[in-house]
Amino acid sequence: MRAVFVQLQCQPGKTYEVADTLFEREIVSELYSTSGEYDLLMKIYIEEEDDIGKFINDNVANVPGIVRSLTTLTFKAF
Numbered sequence: 001m002r003a004v005f006v007q008l009q010c011q012p013g014k015t016y017e018v019a020d021t022l023f024e025r026e027i028v029s030e031l032y033s034t035s036g037e038y039d040l041l042m043k044i045y046i047e048e049e050d051d052i053g054k055f056i057n058d059n060v061a062n063v064p065g066i067v068r069s070l071t072t073l074t075f076k077a078f
Helices: 015-024 054-057
Strands: 002-010 030-033 040-044 066-073
Touching: 002 015, 002 054, 015 030, 015 040, 040 054, 054 066
Parallel strands: none
Antiparallel strands: 002 040, 002 066, 030 040
């Protein structure tokens, strides 16, 4: 499994609804509210053989209330 971080920008007033929906889908390892340009930071684990773009598209990007996302891939944990 590889760790992937995704930052989410939500429509005003929709951050908690987005967070609840992501938890209901049971794909999030950790989820934080953040300051700045993005509202949420999530950590997910994806199987090595899975297509990250397809996973994000099928499980995250279609959540109502998300305006924009930024996906960061990880390579090595220290």
